[in-house]
Amino acid sequence: MTTSPGAGTPPPADMPAFEPPPPPDPGPEQLDLVPDPPVRRARRGRRGLLLGGGGVLLVLLTALLATWWLTVGRPGSALDQVTDVPPAEAPGPSHPLLLSQLEAAGLHCVRELAEPEVHGCYALPPHGWTYVQWSHDGDEAQGLSLTMPRADVSGDVPPPLLAAVALAVGLSSTELDQLAGAAAEVAGAEAGEVRPVLTRPADFEVWTLGADLRIAFANAGPPLGSIPAADLGLDPAAAVEVLERDGLTCDPATDAALVSCGGHGVDLTLEGDADGRLVAVGAGPPDEARPYLRALLRELPADDREAVEGLLEVEAPVVAAEHGWVVVATGDWLWLRGASW
């Protein structure tokens, strides 16, 4: 690159662009990191020479017999276990590692549900809108998925939070580029395409979800998010009645599952599920929108309503969960949704 006008020493001229630098000196420093395998084999070989010839034969025969019994002869042997495992059910990524990596990446993580234990990590400003969900059984994450706006996936540099998740589950840089490239293609394609991306640690699937893109880690169970654990006790049409009675105007948005309402300086988005249940509401600005949100809570049981009303008062930026409800407060927007699995 060149320096700004008035800089000190001028940069070297005519450096070739976009060429990788020469490989680093493969000097002795690499040997410091990994013990030389041939040396280790030679050491083992020297130890072997100390055994007498008969002893070696006896040891070899015993080892062969034991190996055969453990892998083939014994009922429930290792061979049986291997062949019993469906190839797509490779272990999920480590739940503690995923959680610590995403928190280190600046996401706000909450436990959305206790049984099964479901975690959600949400990007708040300065990050763009993104969230990651998974459940876990012991240390293994299951149903991992990442959702982000299609518009944020450009086919240029991988989005930072996609990189964070992909690297947390063990993808190489090349596999990350492969996944990001597929995501960019799907983001720019017609809705309905599900693109598999096969990588060494995991199989991924990428598809669009309205204006969003969902990337699911396909090895360990279906992605979360399809079965809401809570709804507002209204269908979107009933919610529209409530809001229009309060003076807002509502129109179906471009996506069939969404309804947009506005007026009095407030914008609301109602999200219904496939069964017509109202499972999420986004609204802003928060102070002006709270009365309209409270009006939508009237069908909730008293305990839930009290919990959700508490969630609506959180101070941004924060993500909080209570009674199977999650609120994401960015400062200029509140998103209330029933947790899901």
Add this chain to the structure above:
Amino acid sequence: MPIRLDLELPVAPTDAFDAYVDLGSWWDPRYTSDATTFSGVAVTPGPGGEIRELHADGSSQLWGTITLWQPGTALSHSFVLAHDTGVPSQVLVTFTARPGGSLLRLQHGGWNEDNAADRDRFTDWASVLAGLPARVRRGRSLR
């Protein structure tokens, strides 16, 4: 199209990340706003943290703001150094394990019609990154 460079380093990803983010120790002063007074680069760890070029006269110049900070794994930040348009681009640096060390992959993208004119100024990333292996070797020798 992003600018992309790979660099193999003879240390684990954690050490490679630590060396990389110690930007002031290996960045070629010629690629700063004033090489004669350049005194270092301040990196505030974590999302939202700043990367700022420092000078002996007390002045400083913002290079960008961190958008992803994953020690040992990835760093992403906006980048405005040498951007005449003032429209930031985006840098993503990932660190993954390789036999005998790690692979650093730098991707400099976020180019659009508003900052495309700045892209041509970034032809020397390879020269700049050439300072990093020496920094890595120094880091190892200190242990």
